[in-house]
Amino acid sequence: MIELNGNDLTLKDVGRVIFEEEPVTISQESMRKVRASRTAIEHMIRTRQVIYGINTGFGKMSDVVIDDDALDELQQNLIHSHSCGVGEPFSETISRTMVLLRANALVKGYSGVRPIIVQRLLDLLNHHIHPVIPQQGSLGASGDLAPLAHLAQVIMGEGEVFYQGNRIPTKQAFKLAGLSPVQLKAKEGLALINGTQAMTATGVVAYLEAERLAFQSEWIGAMTLEALRGIIDAFDEDIHRVRGYPEQIETARRIRLFLKDSKLITRQGELRVQDAYSLRCMPQVIGASWQCLNYVKEKLEIEINAATDNPLIFSETGKVLSGGNFHGQPVALAMDFMKTGVAELANIAERRVERLVNPQLNDLPPFLSTNPGLQSGAMIMQYTAASLVSENKTLAHPASVDSIPSSANQEDHVSMGTIAARHAFQIIQNVRRVLAIELICAMQAVEYRGVEKMSSVTRRFFEAAREIVPRFEQDRMFSRDIEEMTEWLKGLSTEQMDEYLCPSSFQIN
Numbered sequence: 222m223i224e225l226n227g228n229d230l231t232l233k234d235v236g237r238v239i240f241e242e243e244p245v246t247i248s249q250e251s252m253r254k255v256r257a258s259r260t261a262i263e264h265m266i267r268t269r270q271v272i273y274g275i276n277t278g279f280g281k282m283s284d285v286v287i288d289d290d291a292l293d294e295l296q297q298n299l300i301h302s303h304s305c306g307v308g309e310p311f312s313e314t315i316s317r318t319m320v321l322l323r324a325n326a327l328v329k330g331y332s333g334v335r336p337i338i339v340q341r342l343l344d345l346l347n348h349h350i351h352p353v354i355p356q357q358g359s360l361g362a363s364g365d366l367a368p369l370a371h372l373a374q375v376i377m378g379e380g381e382v383f384y385q386g387n388r389i390p391t392k393q394a395f396k397l398a399g400l401s402p403v404q405l406k407a408k409e410g411l412a413l414i415n416g417t418q419a420m421t422a423t424g425v426v427a428y429l430e431a432e433r434l435a436f437q438s439e440w441i442g443a444m445t446l447e448a449l450r451g452i453i454d455a456f457d458e459d460i461h462r463v464r465g466y467p468e469q470i471e472t473a474r475r476i477r478l479f480l481k482d483s484k485l486i487t488r489q490g491e492l493r494v495q496d497a498y499s500l501r502c503m504p505q506v507i508g509a510s511w512q513c514l515n516y517v518k519e520k521l522e523i524e525i526n527a528a529t530d531n532p533l534i535f536s537e538t539g540k541v542l543s544g545g546n547f548h549g550q551p552v553a554l555a556m557d558f559m560k561t562g563v564a565e566l567a568n569i570a571e572r573r574v575e576r577l578v579n580p581q582l583n584d585l586p587p588f589l590s591t592n593p594g595l596q597s598g599a600m601i602m603q604y605t606a607a608s609l610v611s612e613n614k615t616l617a618h619p620a621s622v623d624s625i626p627s628s629a630n631q632e633d634h635v636s637m638g639t640i641a642a643r644h645a646f647q648i649i650q651n652v653r654r655v656l657a658i659e660l661i662c663a664m665q666a667v668e669y670r671g672v673e674k675m676s677s678v679t680r681r682f683f684e685a686a687r688e689i690v691p692r693f694e695q696d697r698m699f700s701r702d703i704e705e706m707t708e709w710l711k712g713l714s715t716e717q718m719d720e721y722l723c724p725s726s727f728q729i730n
Contacts, residue, residue, distance in 0.1 A: 226251045227329030230525050232518060236429055238346065239317050245346045247328050247339060254330025254536075255339055261536040262333035262408050266292070273532050273543050274411040275333075280363070280628035296410030300377065303370035303414060306355030311368070311423070313383045315646075316351040318422035319372055322525050323413065331528040331535065332412040341376050341403050348398040353381040353388060354419070356643060360627060361636035364529060364547035365419030368639070373413040378402025415530035417549045421521065423642035424556050428517055430649050430711070431563045434656065435510055436718060437710055438566045441660045442503050443476050444679045445573045447485035448666030449583055453477070454489045455501035461508075468515065469508030476503065483676035485667070497582075499572035506569050513562025520555040549638030553621035556641035560648050564613040567655040571606040574655075577662040578603050589665040596696045599662050605703070606658045609651040616644040616651075657706035661690055661699075668692060 223234050226248040237243040265272055271286055278285035279299060287295050310316070324342040327334055345351070352375040358367035374380035375391045378401070384394040395401060405413075445451075461473045480486050487493075495501065532543040578599045580587040590598025620641035626633040664683055667675060675683060689709045690702045 222246055224248050225325045225328050227325055227327075227528075228526055230325050230522075232425060232429065232522060232525075235318060235321065235425055235525065238321050239314055239426070240429075242349065245321065245324070245343055247324075247343065251328040251330065252336055252339075255328060255332075255334065255336050257536040258330045258333045258534045259335050261534050261539070261541075265541065266407055270541075272541050274415075275408045275532075279411070281631040283631075292407040293405065296405040296407065297377070299410040300370050300373045300405070300414070303366050304374055304380070306358040306367040306371050308355050308357035310353045311356050311419075312426075313351045315422050315426050316354050316372075316383070317346065317349075318425055319354065319368070319418045320345050320352065322418040322422055322425075323369070323372065323416060325525060326416055326418070326527065326529055327412065329526075329528045331533045332530050333408040333534040334412045335406060335409065337403055338376065338405075338409055338413070341400070344398070344400055345375065348400070349384070350375070350391075350394050350398060350400075351383040352391075353383060359419055359639040360625070360632075361417070361420055361549035361553055361638035361640070362545070362547060362634070363531065363632060364414065364416045364549070365639055366414050368419035369414040369416060372418075373405075373410060376403050376413065377405060412530050415547045417524060417527075417529050417547065417552055417638065420549050420552050420556065420636075420638040420642040421524045423639065423646055424517070424552055424559070425521055425525065427556075427559065427642065427646040427649050428514065428521055430653075431514060431559065431645075432518075433713065433715065433718070434563065434566060434649060434652055434710075435507065435514060436715070437656055437713070438507055438570060439472055439475050439503070440479055440679065440682060440718075441656055441663060442500075442507070442570070442573065443479040444663040444667060444675075444683065445577060445659060446476070446480065446500055446503075447483055447675055447679060448585075448663045448670060449496075449500065449573075449576060450485055450487050450492055450670070451500045452489050452491075452493070452496050453480060453486045455496060456480075456504060461504055464505075466508055466512065468511035469504045472508045472511065473504035479678045480676045481678075483679065484674040485670050485676075497572075497576060499569050499576060503569070506565060510562040510565050513558055517555045517559045517562075520551055524552055548634075549636035550621065553636040553638030553641045556638060556645045557617075557619040557621050560613075560617040560619075560641065560645045563645065563652055564610075564617045564648050567606075567610050567613055567652040570652075570655050570659045571603070571610045574599075574603050574606050574659050574662055577659070577666050583666075585666055585669055589662060589669075590696075591694050598693070598696070599665065599699075602658045602662060602699055602703070606655045609655050613648045613651050616648050620644060653710055654703060654707050657703050657710055660686055660710075661702055661706055664690070665692060 359365040587593040588598035588600040620637040
């Protein structure tokens with residue numbers, strides 16, 4: 222059971238909720254803060270204080286004062302008018318994460334919503350009802366307005382949801398789950414949509430996948446090193462210690478452990494003096510990507526515990542303050558950084574694929590074919606990897622450097638953080654396919670060298686992966702192999718990777 226209090230949710234906790242379906246509850250102290258915040262809102266309404274978004278219009282219309290008898294209608298209109306998302310919906314995983322993060326932000330007690338709003342968000346999580354939320358339409362300030370409006374629709378019993386494997390109207394899902402819609406009151410619509418949860422949820426899911434990919438790139442690279450009879454000296458601790466980057470040192474250490482009893486690796490001068498950069502610089506490149514991921518993790522763990530709506534209600538002091546915590550710039554920059562860091566995992570992996578299949582760069586059969594000439598072998602696998610890498614370079618263009626003013630120039634600088642997060646997620650899917658191609662090629666190559674000469678760690682991994690994609694004795698439709706290997710890599714947990722790779726020496730996480 223994960224207990225939300227708005228302050229100490231971790232990415233590991235999020236993973237338990239979204240991947241392991243851990244139930245969610247709220248701490249009693251947090252619920253007290255939610256009630257106190259709501260009491261403050263109701264006092265302001267009774268005393269006819271003019272507060273943005275409670276009894277005023279929105280954006281450029283914030284100077285329009287709303288009559289007391291229209292405050293509930295104001296919130297409903299807000300959700301309806303802002304539900305402008307377009308395109309394919311976010312995955313159920315990302316939608317579920319958005320609900321979790323929105324609930325965690327509200328339980329901090331600065332948003333002025335009633336407890337029923339928070340409870341209904343928890344009901345969505347615990348009944349596995351996931352809003353259908355279009356991916357496109359957010360500027361990333363004033364928060365993720367359009368995506369979160371589609372989430373808020375569901376609280377009202379409107380829109381559509383994914384439930385029990387089907388996409389159905391929310392009212393139908395609520396009836397099946399025994400839930401009822403909630404009539405939004407003053408401030409509640411604004412509190413639900415003023416936030417960064419679409420970009421942050423996408424970023425969190427992307428990060429959790431990227432973290433596994435970074436580990437996988439290390440042990441797939443280690444197998445390639447065996448297949449090409451690479452030089453282990455380049456991974457010597459002294460080399461990496463004198464540069465000083467902890468992530469580089471750790472990557473080199475893991476690769477040394479993966480290969481510690483391999484009979485396929487060589488020493489400098491044995492076959493050649495130096496390997497190509499894509500082999501000997503793996504710690505420097507992958508280690509730098511780890512630096513990027515560590516930065517992203519730090520920013521995400523701040524953001525998932527942040528109060529990001531506007532205005533904020535400080536019930537203990539009586540202050541109601543309008544500001545800009547909904548601005549997604551910190552997440553936008555982190556997502557753009559992650560795009561580059563993760564794309565590099567594929568950039569260097571594709572170069573290793575080329576070294577595996579190019580007969581001018583190795584002593585293996587051309588394109589790893591069993592009958593070169595008559596059969597093309599892995600030739601076009603490298604084409605596919607190159608295409609994915611090239612696509613990533615386009616997707617890696619920073620979204621956060623762009624801004625288009627909105628709301629009649631009242632909102633004159635926006636983050637585009639949701640675009641950055643979506644592109645980061647796309648890049649990660651492409652990177653996984655490139656790594657799947659490298660793994661297929663590396664397995665084919667090490668069989669020419671002798672599987673019995675592999676290290677005990679890489680051989681365990683080889684045997685598990687061979688259950689997914691068998692050796693190719695002749696040309697076949699390799700698209701299916703690539704997709705099946707990709708899905709297998711995606712489904713591997715860190716615990717499974719520990720089991721395959723190094724159950725007795727260390728844990729990768």
